Amino acid sequence: MELPTRVSLREVGPRDGLQNEDPVPTAAKIRLLDALSATGVGRIEAVSFVHPKAIPQMADADEVWAGATHRDGVRYSALVPNSTGARRALAAGFRELEVVVSASEAHNQANVNRSVAESLDDIAALIDLVHNDSGPVPATVEVIVSTSFGCPFVGDVEPARVASIVDRVMADGADRIAFGDTTGMATPRRVTDVLEAVRASQPDLDVLLHFHNTRGTALANILIALQYGVTQFDASVGGLGGCPFAPGATGNVATEEVVHMLHDMDIDTGIDLLALIEVARLAQELVGHELPSGVLKAGPRLR
Numbered sequence: 001m002e003l004p005t006r007v008s009l010r011e012v013g014p015r016d017g018l019q020n021e022d023p024v025p026t027a028a029k030i031r032l033l034d035a036l037s038a039t040g041v042g043r044i045e046a047v048s049f050v051h052p053k054a055i056p057q058m059a060d061a062d063e064v065w066a067g068a069t070h071r072d073g074v075r076y077s078a079l080v081p082n083s084t085g086a087r088r089a090l091a092a093g094f095r096e097l098e099v100v101v102s103a104s105e106a107h108n109q110a111n112v113n114r115s116v117a118e119s120l121d122d123i124a125a126l127i128d129l130v131h132n133d134s135g136p137v138p139a140t141v142e143v144i145v146s147t148s149f150g151c152p153f154v155g156d157v158e159p160a161r162v163a164s165i166v167d168r169v170m171a172d173g174a175d176r177i178a179f180g181d182t183t184g185m186a187t188p189r190r191v192t193d194v195l196e197a198v199r200a201s202q203p204d205l206d207v208l209l210h211f212h213n214t215r216g217t218a219l220a221n222i223l224i225a226l227q228y229g230v231t232q233f234d235a236s237v238g239g240l241g242g243c244p245f246a247p248g249a250t251g252n253v254a255t256e257e258v259v260h261m262l263h264d265m266d267i268d269t270g271i272d273l274l275a276l277i278e279v280a281r282l283a284q285e286l287v288g289h290e291l292p293s294g295v296l297k298a299g300p301r302l303r
């Protein structure tokens with residue numbers, strides 16, 4: 001079977017991971033970011049610019065980003081929920097933004113307090129704002145379609161609905177597309193269904209996939225996506241994250257578990273696995289509890 005020989009991983013522990021942990025001090029966030037920047041990872045989602053009441057864990061985003069080392073060769077990005085967040089991210093110096101909309105109406109309301117149609121109109125304006133107001137080399141916008149593989153409130157989400165959101169935001173000028181498995185409802189079957197539906201109208205689109213390992217299917221999802229030629233994935237160091245409101249929820253698939261599997265398949269990530277495992281240990285120390293990563297617990301298979 002043809003598999004990619006190189007995969008681009010984006011580390012999301014500092015944002016998706018930490019937003020779902022008890023708040024840690026600003027200095028600890030900076031330490032984690034700097035340690036991750038030194039592992040060889042190519043992309044890091046550093047912070048989000050959201051309402052501090054919605055996500056108090058990200059209230060110090062400006063301080064975190066100002067204090068962190070911005071390492072050459074690493075692409076840093078920020079997640080934003082709306083144009084206010086986009087302006088804050090641009091002002092802080094970010095060149096890659098991610099804006100989120102849910103495929104499920106109920107989840108979109110819960111997450112960003114507006115309908116999907118309103119979010120899509122906002123996103124069109126946000127894309128214009130970012131492309132036009134960010135200097136001679138315009139900053140870019142990735143649209144993350146969350147709950148693409150299922151919604152905790154309404155259950156299954158029609159892949160055709162996901163595909164139509166993609167068509168809309170691509171027409172509005174989105175630079176990149178990601179699919180979020182917000183609460184770990186994806187399985188290989190659902191991944192196939194979404195990729196097929198999207199490919200039908202966007203055959204050449206490179207997408208990024210964002211899986212949570214809530215039900216243990218994240219690596220299986222990644223494997224099937226690789227078979228579909230997907231080469232971009234999110235992951236969080238140590239499997240950092242969870243959700244205070246969903247008992248049993250876990251974080252994103254652990255970055256070191258993904259790297260461990262990919263390297264054994266001769267798929268390059270640019271990441272130093274042993275260095276990354278040390279960062280997972282640091283992350284565990286910073287949040288003060290055990291993290292779920294098996295590779296953190298057991299080490300690589302030939303250790």
Ligand code: COA
Nearest residue numbers: 048049050051052054055081082084085086100111112113
């Ligand atoms: N950052 C900081 N403040 C913001 C903001 C942002 N990104 N967006 C809006 N605000 C402020 C507004 O300026 C306004 O302030 P004011 O009352 O002093 O005028 C206030 O928040 C209300 O604005 P409004 O547009 O009505 O926002 P809202 O109350 O409907 O909240 C979101 C909408 C999107 C800002 C909020 O739900 C949010 O931040 N959600 C984040 C969700 C998230 O991160 N989920 C996890 C990742 S997917």
Ligand code: ZN
Nearest residue numbers: 016180182210
């Ligand atoms: Zn997530």
